[in-house]
Amino acid sequence: MKPHCESVLKISLLIAAALTCLSGPMVRAATTKIDFQKQIQPILAKKCYACHGPDEAESGLEFTSRDAALAETESGSFAIVPGEVDASLLIERITTEDEFERMPPEGDPVTEEEAALLREWIAAGAEWENHWAFEPLSDPTPPEVASAEWQANPIDAFIYDSLSNANLKPNGPAGKRELIRRVYYDLTGLPPAKAEVDAFVADDSPQAFKRVTEHLLDSPHYGERWGRHWLDLVRFAETNSFERDGPKANAWKFRDYVIRSFNEDKPYDQFIREQLAGDELDQVTKETLTATGYYRLGIWDDEPADELQARFDGLDDIILTTGQVFLGLTMNCARCHDHKIDPIPQKDYYSMLSFFEDLTPYASRSDLNTFSQIDVSSDELRARYAANDQQRRSIEQQMQEIEQIGIAKMSAPDQRATEGAKRDRNRVLNEKLQANLTDQQWDRYQELKEQLKANAKELKALPERERVMGLATYRKIDEPTYVLYRGSPHSPSDEVSPAFPTLFEDAPPALPDTESTTDRSAGRRRILADWIASEDNRLTARVIVNRIWQFHFGRGIVRSSNNFGQLGTPPTHPELLDFLANRFMQDGWSIKSMHRLILSSRAYQMSSQGNETSLAADPDNELFWRFDPRRLSAEEIRDSMLAANGSLNTAVYGPSVYPTLSPEVLAGQSKPGSGWGKSSQRDQNRRSVYIYVKRSLLTPMLSAFDFPDPDQTCEARFMTLQPAQALSLLNGDFAAQQAAKLADSVEASSDDNREMVRRVIQAVLARDATDAEIADGDALVTRLQTQHELDAARAKTLYCLSVMNWNEFLFVD
Numbered sequence: 001m002k003p004h005c006e007s008v009l010k011i012s013l014l015i016a017a018a019l020t021c022l023s024g025p026m027v028r029a030a031t032t033k034i035d036f037q038k039q040i041q042p043i044l045a046k047k048c049y050a051c052h053g054p055d056e057a058e059s060g061l062e063f064t065s066r067d068a069a070l071a072e073t074e075s076g077s078f079a080i081v082p083g084e085v086d087a088s089l090l091i092e093r094i095t096t097e098d099e100f101e102r103m104p105p106e107g108d109p110v111t112e113e114e115a116a117l118l119r120e121w122i123a124a125g126a127e128w129e130n131h132w133a134f135e136p137l138s139d140p141t142p143p144e145v146a147s148a149e150w151q152a153n154p155i156d157a158f159i160y161d162s163l164s165n166a167n168l169k170p171n172g173p174a175g176k177r178e179l180i181r182r183v184y185y186d187l188t189g190l191p192p193a194k195a196e197v198d199a200f201v202a203d204d205s206p207q208a209f210k211r212v213t214e215h216l217l218d219s220p221h222y223g224e225r226w227g228r229h230w231l232d233l234v235r236f237a238e239t240n241s242f243e244r245d246g247p248k249a250n251a252w253k254f255r256d257y258v259i260r261s262f263n264e265d266k267p268y269d270q271f272i273r274e275q276l277a278g279d280e281l282d283q284v285t286k287e288t289l290t291a292t293g294y295y296r297l298g299i300w301d302d303e304p305a306d307e308l309q310a311r312f313d314g315l316d317d318i319i320l321t322t323g324q325v326f327l328g329l330t331m332n333c334a335r336c337h338d339h340k341i342d343p344i345p346q347k348d349y350y351s352m353l354s355f356f357e358d359l360t361p362y363a364s365r366s367d368l369n370t371f372s373q374i375d376v377s378s379d380e381l382r383a384r385y386a387a388n389d390q391q392r393r394s395i396e397q398q399m400q401e402i403e404q405i406g407i408a409k410m411s412a413p414d415q416r417a418t419e420g421a422k423r424d425r426n427r428v429l430n431e432k433l434q435a436n437l438t439d440q441q442w443d444r445y446q447e448l449k450e451q452l453k454a455n456a457k458e459l460k461a462l463p464e465r466e467r468v469m470g471l472a473t474y475r476k477i478d479e480p481t482y483v484l485y486r487g488s489p490h491s492p493s494d495e496v497s498p499a500f501p502t503l504f505e506d507a508p509p510a511l512p513d514t515e516s517t518t519d520r521s522a523g524r525r526r527i528l529a530d531w532i533a534s535e536d537n538r539l540t541a542r543v544i545v546n547r548i549w550q551f552h553f554g555r556g557i558v559r560s561s562n563n564f565g566q567l568g569t570p571p572t573h574p575e576l577l578d579f580l581a582n583r584f585m586q587d588g589w590s591i592k593s594m595h596r597l598i599l600s601s602r603a604y605q606m607s608s609q610g611n612e613t614s615l616a617a618d619p620d621n622e623l624f625w626r627f628d629p630r631r632l633s634a635e636e637i638r639d640s641m642l643a644a645n646g647s648l649n650t651a652v653y654g655p656s657v658y659p660t661l662s663p664e665v666l667a668g669q670s671k672p673g674s675g676w677g678k679s680s681q682r683d684q685n686r687r688s689v690y691i692y693v694k695r696s697l698l699t700p701m702l703s704a705f706d707f708p709d710p711d712q713t714c715e716a717r718f719m720t721l722q723p724a725q726a727l728s729l730l731n732g733d734f735a736a737q738q739a740a741k742l743a744d745s746v747e748a749s750s751d752d753n754r755e756m757v758r759r760v761i762q763a764v765l766a767r768d769a770t771d772a773e774i775a776d777g778d779a780l781v782t783r784l785q786t787q788h789e790l791d792a793a794r795a796k797t798l799y800c801l802s803v804m805n806w807n808e809f810l811f812v813d
Contacts, residue, residue, distance in 0.1 A: 066128035189225035223263035237710035241299035254293035269533035276529035292470035328564035336487035351499035354481035406436035541581035562715035634705035635688035739801035
């Protein structure tokens with residue numbers, strides 16, 4: 001069977017398995033005990049909390065704690081009686097056929113499987129555990145397993161143990177060609193060249209894969225791939241949104257800061273501190289100031305109807321992004337009321353907001369640079385600008401003194417005119433100043449005008465100031481923070497101070513003694529950053545190692561990687577998650593060290609093949625019995641096309657680039673083409689991470705392949721398979737252009753179709769073509785010429801396009 005046909009079969013099997021999963025209840029892994037956090041708490045949260053949760057307790061019944069759930073209700077009954085299913089009113093109310101008695105009264109009813117789980121749980125004693133994520137980190141030891149091969153790496157021991165408990169076996173290792181392609185895309189987002197694949201296949205050394213891993217971790221392209229993951233999380237874009245969607249000057253420098261941080265393996269706790277408080281650290285540098293661009297990435301309305309509302313909307317964006325990205329906490333509800341599911345009262349939200357009180361908005365309409373552009377020029381250059389500015393002010397002051405002498409001699413109407421609009425003042429001075437000055441005064445005035453021109457000329461000759469986007473100015477904190485009734489900034493209520501969410505049970509922080517002024521930060525964000533980046537924080541390390549796992553395996557140990565709360569998805573391997581979090585901190589918060597541990601595991605190096613037994617028992621691969629295949633991301637597809645034909649520009653860092661967009665795409669803006677620049681062809685061939693991100697004009701090809709909405713944090717991209725993608729790859733301008741370049745790069749002008757097929761498959765798929773593929777390709781090119789009357793060049797270009805549409809090119813096993 002042809003490799004690309006095999007890929008089609010794999011996708012078909014995946015879809016069939018997914019449909020099987022949706023058509024009936026999922027088969028649970030063989031367990032002897034109900035897991036409260038994974039199986040019971042989500043049911044209570046989703047089906048019961050609306051009426052019996054922290055915000056409301058109808059009939060005196062709450063399901064937020066065991067004591068409350070087991071307490072007698074106002075009617076004298078008991079919802080849950082441990083060990084006695086029949087005496088538990090909960091079961092009766094969720095299973096009754098009486099629509100007036102059945103609970104929940106609205107929304108999705110409790111399913112038969114969920115009811116069965118609740119019965120089993122109550123019968124076993126209704127054990128209740130606190131939510132796993134709100135507990136301090138445990139210190140688990142890797143289990144002892146029967147397989148020596150799966151004992152060597154602690155990750156493998158945890159995975160093998162969970163599979164063994166479910167009577168499942170892990171897949172065998174992936175083939176070497178599949179493995180090297182997997183790790184190249186994983187770490188750099190680029191395909192390996194055929195020579196690199198062949199060298200790895202031929203290397204029988206036990207250290208062969210380790211050497212490949214180290215080579216990729218040392219590549220500057222590693223930071224481009226993994227930096228893009230972080231940019232998704234912090235909603236990176238280079239414009240403001242809304243109708244005008246104006247540019248965010250120097251936003252690209254924040255993007256480069258992120259890429260460089262990953263390349264340098266910057267400790268993650270330092271990475272946190274720099275973004276949240278880079279201007280308040282002990283050592284403030286150009287790099288740490290650039291990191292504060294984090295606060296400038298969100299949307300900004302340059303003409304809000306209600307400026308106070310706009311300010312709190314901006315702060316809300318910061319709070320929600322910070323909570324989800326760094327802590328895995330969704331605090332959305334708490335702006336207006338106590339969180340209905342998680343223990344986050346409204347007071348906690350505004351205590352969190354109080355840490356950010358000194359933040360200014362992105363800009364003001366009158367000045368787009370004051371708030372967000374920080375001058376990081378050298379001391380020498382800044383001194384030269386300061387001297388020039390001082391000279392200009394002195395000249396202008398002397399000119400104004402002479403002007404006032406002349407104005408004092410003018411008529412009253414002329415004097416009043418000089419006090420009005422600038423154009424009126426200039427008109428009067430041009431017409432009447434000389435007549436009201438002595439010759440000596442007028443000559444001096446003309447000398448000063450020439451000096452002012454010279455000063456302007458000197459200013460223009462100075463090297464351009466170096467600026468970065470970040471926190472350039474601060475808001476003076478001259479009043480307390482208040483809880484806002486129903487989230488309205490016009491309805492302040494109780495006063496609050498900076499404090500950490502109460503679920504962490506940490507004491508309120510001691511605030512800096514220095515009073516904040518408009519040119520000095522309040523020092524509060526440093527306190528928050530240190531708390532988040534602390535080893536004692538029970539969420540920070542868990543959240544980031546879960547993200548690293550997600551980007552390696554396609555999903556996290558906690559699937560809802562931005563939500564570790566009670567409505568999030570419980571971890572499939574909680575002990576493994578805590579083990580990795582501890583190991584991460586022990587290794588100095590090094591992301592590259594965590595890569596090495598994961599990539600060296602048999603779990604990562606497993607085959608992606610399916611088997612009937614495992615698919616039936618665990619169709620969603622919850623237990624990681626195989627490696628999940630995936631479609632390439634939008635950037636990977638575009639970059640791989642450029643790499644295949646040899647036109648990829650691998651330069652790193654620098655200003656963003658603008659691909660050529662069709663007039664039809666540009667016409668979609670309120671001002672067609674506004675804000676979209678022109679780049680040289682060489683720059684357009686740079687990696688996709690450097691493409692300008694304009695909120696109102698995302699690059700169509702990237703959007704077709706699920707590029708995220710940059711208006712909000714993206715924890716995981718969709719990986720869809722839909723018709724627009726096929727249209728983009730078969731009929732899109734970019735794909736057609738790259739296919740033509742591919743034909744040129746393999747010298748398709750020769751008459752030997754079979755040799756052309758060999759070269760195309762080597763360039764695109766990094767392997768030799770099979771005899772069958774050569775025959776099929778030759779036949780296709782011939783048919784396009786004879787039956788469809790295409791010339792040879794066009795026929796060969798279409799063949800190149802077809803290969804870049806094969807599943808083997810678009811999917812990673």
